[in-house]
Amino acid sequence: MWLWTLPIFxxxxxxxxxxxxxxxxxxxxxxxxxxxxxxxCGLALWIQMIRFQQVRDYGHHGQENTVAAVCGAIFAFGLSMTGNFQRKPFERIHLLAACTTFIFCLIYFWIQLYLTYRAQPSQDRYWVGPVRAILCTLSTLLFIGFAILHMQPCQTKAALCEWALTMMIFCLYGLFAAEFRHIDCYSLTTSEWGEDSLSTSKSKLKTQLFKELFNT
Known part of the structure; x- marks a missing residue:
């Protein structure tokens, strides 16, 4: 299916x-x-939603997948804030949004590294896992370097670490293509669950009304 092209794009x-x-x-x-x-930001949310559902379809319903989804959403929000609040007029907001983006993005991808070995099956684990581990390690080191250099009068070097970290994050997203190429179809269905939930709610409401009626 064409979904494997989405992370690459x-x-x-x-x-x-x-x-x-x-x-x-x-x-x-x-x-x-x-x-x-x-x-x-929109592309990241789309990719994260597909990856979340893919891991669930593999039968892994653990909290790690949910935590990753939450971290991914916060990362996307931080990315939008970073782009819309430029450094000069809103320097503090820009830096806070950038740090939030990087921190939650790193947490997201470290969890994805864990899920690479946890969620079954993973056909490309033998090479995706090591590549993802290397990129996550380099990204973490670059973020530490960015934070240290920014607190010192080394703004140019801090900016270089920031841009290198950004490139690493894009590479990590592109790596999802290896897992998405195994997806045959993708659909989002909510009507069936909604109808069952609505029927259950109506049944409970009727039971409660009958109880109240007979008690009076």
Whole structure:
């Protein structure tokens, strides 16, 4: 199915979009940067939703998958905030959003590394696992370097760590293509569950009404 192209498109679009913007504080680069972040935010949420359901279909209904989904949603929100609040006018908000984005994104992908070996089956585990582990380790080291350098008068080196970390994150998203290529079909259905839940609620309501009627 075509779903395996979605992570690759997201990675290529994000890398190309971020490298196109040399100075995000000037127009029109500032607008391009904001739109790139917003589009990447939507793509990230789409990919995370598919991955969440894929792990569930594998039979893994543990809390790790749910925690990963929550972290992914917070990461996407932080990414949108980072793009829409530029550094110069809103420096504190921008830095807070960037740190939130990186922290929750790293948590998300470390959990995905765990699920790579936990969720069964995983046909490409033998190479996806080590590659994901290397990228997660490098991303964590880059974030630590970014945090340390930012607290010191080394803004240029901190910015380099930030951009390198961003590229690593896009590569991690592109790696989902290896798992998505095994998906034959994808559909989102809510009507069946909703009808059962509604019927159950109506049945409970009728029972309660009859009890109250006979008690009076």
């Amino acid at each position: 997201s990675a290529v679009f994000g890398i190309a979009g971020f490298w196109t913007v040399i100075c995000s504080n000037a127009n029109p680069q500032s607008s391009v940067f904001a739109q790139t972040c917003n589009i990447c």
